[in-house]
Amino acid sequence: MQIIYAELIISLIIIVFTLSYIKENIFTKPLIILCCISNVVYIIWRIFFTFPEHGWVNWIAGFMLLLTECIGFLQMVIFYTLVWNPVRESKVPLEQLDHIPTVDLFIATYNEPVSILKKTLAGCKNIDYPKDRTQIYLCDDGDRVEVKKLAEQFGALHCTREDHMHAKAGNLNHALKHSTGEFIAIFDADMVPLKAFLTRTIGLFKDPKVAFVQTPQAFYNDDPYQYNTFSAEAIPNEQDFFMRTLQAGKARFNAVMFVGSNAIFRRTVLDEIGGFATGVITEDMATGMIIQSKGYKTLSVSDVLAMGLAPESWGDMLKQRDRWCRGNIQCAKKWNPLTMPGLSIMQRILYLDGLIYWFFGLFKMIYILAPLAFVLLGIYSLNTDLISILEFWLPSFLGSFLSFKIVSKGKRSLIWSHIYDTSMAPRLTISALTELFGLKQLNFKVTPKGATSGKREFHLASVLPHIVLVGLTLLAFIEVGVDNFVFHINNMTLFGMNILWAIYNLLGLLMALVVAFNQPRHRSTERFPINRDEHIQFINQGREVTAPTKIVDMSDRGARLRIDKSRMERNISFEQLTLQIEKLEPIKGHRVWIAETKEELTIGLQFDDVSPQQYTEIIDYLFNENESKRTSFESRRSHYLATSTRFMRHGFKKREPLQRQDSRHHIDEPAYLMILPDERIHLAALEAAAALSEKEEDYVRNSQPFEKQVHLVDLSLTGCQIICSFPMNQKARVIIRSNQAKMNRREAEVVWSTRKRGNYLTGLRFVSEKDQAELNHNRTQYSAGRNLFS
Template identity: 40%
Template sequence: MDIEMLYCLAGSSILLLLLYFLASKYLWSKYILLFAFLILNGIYLVWRTIYTLPTVGIVSFIFGLLLLAAEWAGYSQSITFTILSWKPFKRKIIPLYSFRELPTVDVFIATYNEPADLLKRTITACLLMRYPKEKLRVYVCDDGKREEIKKMTESLGAYYIKREDNKHAKAGNLNHAMSVTNGDIIVTMDADMVPKINFLERTLGYFKDDQVTFVQAPQVFYNADPFQYNLFYEERLTNEQDFFMRRLEEGKDRFNSTMYVGSNALFRRTALDKIGGFATGVITEDMATGMLLQTKSQKSVFVNETLAVGLSAETFPDLIKQRDRWCRGNIQVARKWNPLNIKGLSLMQRLLYLDGIHYWFFGVYKMIYLLAPLLFLLFSIYSIQTNFSTLIIFWFPAFLSSLLAFRRMADSKRSVLWSHVYEVTLAPYMAFSVLSEIFLKEKGKFNVTKKGIQNNERSFLWEISLPYIILLVMSVISLLLVCLHVFTPMKIYPNIDMLIINVFWVIYNALAIAIALLITVERPRFRGAERFMVNLAATLSNKQNRGLQIPCTITDMSEHGARIEIKQKDFDTFQFISNNNYLYLSTNTLLGLKLQKHWVTKIKDSYYIGISFLDVNNDQYRSLISALFVESIDIYSNKVYENASVLGAIIGFFHKTKKNPKKLNRKSIRQKTNIPVNIQLIDQSIEGKLVDLSNSGCQLKTRKRIKQQTFSFVMKEKTENDAFVQVQWMRKKGLYYYYGLSFKSDNQSMQEGA
């Protein structure tokens, strides 16, 4: 590469970086950056098409065409994404008082086999939405025909609907509910989606326009998805679906192409009646229904706010099953309702729906990207034929512009490198889904994604990890062959330029494959319900509505339990916490909630208590759901990829991966002490010191090892009483032995907790 080309590359890189930084402040700079991104990638692909197809054999030529086709397909998707991101689009709020008379609203919660506690949360939140109660009805549409769900639904004040068969799965369930209800507006909610108190206030007003057929709010998820959770990256990555739910849906709204995503949506009943109800015959009825409701100048609306939160797929196998369903469903929709053939859609609507269907072919394209360098290094099959310096001249500006433009378009909600990781992780399975759906035309089965999963053990998903293991082994073997070529007299590769290109390519892919393999190591999920960080002032008492009142703060909470902080350090507080296993909690809206204490601990200057809720009545449950979901602040919208390096994810995984954390189980407070004691053993007495002390146990430090399981000691400051103890655990640290002891009274332990 000559010096002029180096200057040209350096200059273009500096210009692109300058445009990137200016784009955060100036819209014109963003437009220039996006235009440069399209032009540079277009130039690169034209050069690839004309000059780089392999000429060394028919097999290489075929693989070269496949790789080139995959690159052009990716470029077409980039054009669509650029169009969607070109111009910010925000809708004006239309308040409810715009209506002369408010419409009646039917909320449909479709369910089949979801757990009762998950449904209870959603039903309660739907009933708490701010809207005249005489105009709001909540229906649980249960295809599982469960008597316990019926009883729970009616006890909460909602209505229960079942049908005789399960024909057409969720779509059939919703259509049956339509046939036995009559509300003007229909709201669809998944069983795990919990609406905010203002859900109807922020969405219903758009139906003032008679042409609006449905309004969609994003699906926002409060739990970590498998990418975040299994990589210990919850605070650095956003949910993998956020990018589509917030960025792409907003862009589609500008062209009246908002996609109905199955939940958090409102429909005009008369519009649904005109198309025969929710679309059936495919496993993604939501996409087809939304598309049919946007024909002939009918309008859809996207409200880009967190108005409901729910659970994303909690395990990697469930995520794959979910995406397999979406992938097959999109192809089924294309087969039954081809966007090019539907009358009444605009040109942009057709293109955007085709692009949405085309997106699911990413698995095939990514597998071509993964296999191309491996085929060269292992079998000398070319997919591209050029020299290294020429490739850098055309490829590097295109790649750099892609990195920078994508980051600006995604508003830091996604990066090119993490998109690469996501696609590599899903590629083997999505490629199979696409090819089997197209060529085998398998009948898709509607599978409900499992929610509320709880497990106590780490597990490695051998079967699911097999594609990644094979790809990683192939990558390692190919790099070993490269080492043989470089460090031994054996010469395997005649084309050094192509060797350099494919080595970098394999390393880039192997990094993503390694992360995919780590994601198949499932972390334990100890809680059946997600805990939320809160900061609620409360009081604790040992008797309901009377007795000693201790001020406290709830620091995290679910509908099943909480962690409580107490900052008072007087003797009464110490005794109160240590001696009471059952307590009562009160806040502004939550009165006299009975608690069971599970553990206590001291951190710095505060006492912390882990508790579970007991005998929760409906009023108390509503208060809990209101605090946790319905009236909670939005902590999801502003999350971005902060310091989310791909290499850091790998390092962090091995740094944070460990055995299951030890459960806290002390029920009385341990006070730090330094009290000398005399220990009475069978054959001798030895000296020791108490490290900490509570009314149920203590920790003892000695120079000599104690082999007895039970013994007594006397504090030198108080010689009148012996303490009888039993050893719970022992460990050695430096020159000292440490013992966890529980006090014994007569022949029984006073209380476990050491």
């Protein structure tokens, strides 16, 4: 009978899953029903037929595992309830409103870099909404002078306060008292709103019962899972599934979660509840729940209407999730969703489910330790045999796997959910338990954004538990092998079942180690792929020339350009360039590197100082006109093996800064360096190396320039390498010439110097025309020295 059930349910699941690819809308619900049936049968079997019978240790282990599985089953039922009939999002154009309401845009900041705030301010300026109906407030809890200047440049109000009580919530509440807009839009410091943010959301407030509208938190950089595994094009951001799928499901039951940013509120509702909730480190969840308890409607929009920065390092992501975990538990302890007046039954269930979710670390640790406890210690968590496992567990797993695959539409898979949970499990287990029992206080801390590191770093502290678990898993494999081949123990059915379980856990543990390898991030700002044909303007032999170019990628600070050599004149230095983009004012910049092939030139262009208006246009071009950076969730698929292969292929390679050098030509000719008297950084190095002759010492005493002979190794448009008998320190300035290499005097800066076979190999970067003003005093004061190069 049992085998007939297993064969029948597995056959039905496979058939319906196959049909769902053809008619998804028709067969998705039958697949969910089959998944639930198979899991109900499995849970009944687990409760009545698999509980350990002997020993209190086995009983405790069995109870913990069974309880974890029952909680997982209930969470699965809630999940499929959310996605059973997704809510259809309505769109209400502004024209249907009685009037165009006023909106205050709050940007909450504490210590984020000005470069990040600048993008967000520019994004707010670009919002497609009557300018006389909006006001930007830069809510600066750091009270910084540079932030005040930035606010003035972009026409924003710099809002500060004397005390800093209640962190972000207190900051926003203070701004509420000093603003008057009918609606309040909330943005984190790194979240850049898109043009349509208000036109897509304000109309939804036509219903007077709507209190707030939440839009997704999307990201224009790669999170640690994507970046550290080289899978940015293969897997979506870890938060996408919640932001776009689960929030839409919660909207059906008026249980949309406010996630702290990218949301817009009706001011009268905030006034009614006394502003944003305080006293917890996640004021967002509490604020949304309080509003819903008052009977107001809350809506979600799945369209990406703002884009920000995900945590760049694995350590920063763990700190962020630690704060979220503990903040949600804090919130539930202060505002218990089960007893809070005004919430519906479904709202209570969904908020309780959201609270239980943050104990996933504890649940995952139980799943990881159960097979190891059996193999290494003989502790039984369940009492069964392999045939029964195949008859009851396999249909439930297959149903869950395939139905989740269809419902998630590529935004998430069970294996990646397993990886996400496993990687964070040890840290969040501690976080959840310490917060639940009040063992440790945690203050609000801003997640670092915009920080870059040029080094590969292994976040050992966070994965020490994973390393221990990997070691125990390997020890379990050895134990089974010894028992089987040395002692000829024949109980391989149970051992084999637990080893397969341990292998599945091992996949998650190993990928957690991969994610903890923080790969170098050399870029100080994110680049957007462009691939559009535009034009550049440059000066050639005293005349202005405009030529076609392709913008390969671009950031708010510069661009990478590609030029067809067959369409260009020869011997052009490309020192100063003007990038001409349709609909934008010409952007002036200077070349920082150039690379050459037979067919084309690739140029790195750094923008010169741009006005706030120009900068706003650049941000508009990158975030609104450029579609290539938008995340295409449904097209992303990544298998475990493919991700592992990418990491093994790229993870340990030396990754140079993303900063190309000019094409270098081998020279092997003598050259001469002028040592300027005011460059004491040089003289000290020369004296320490005993590299000064008596005549040169006289030059030093009389403050006169002199030359030292060196050997020119190679030469490019932006710099050269030399071999000399003395060391030079970084950033010291020199003047170099070589008659044999036909190189007139060039002013340069020392970039690096290293000892090599008794001499010093030194890299020089030529000083551009833009920087040469810094050396004018040298030219004037030591005009006699310049004659050496005539």
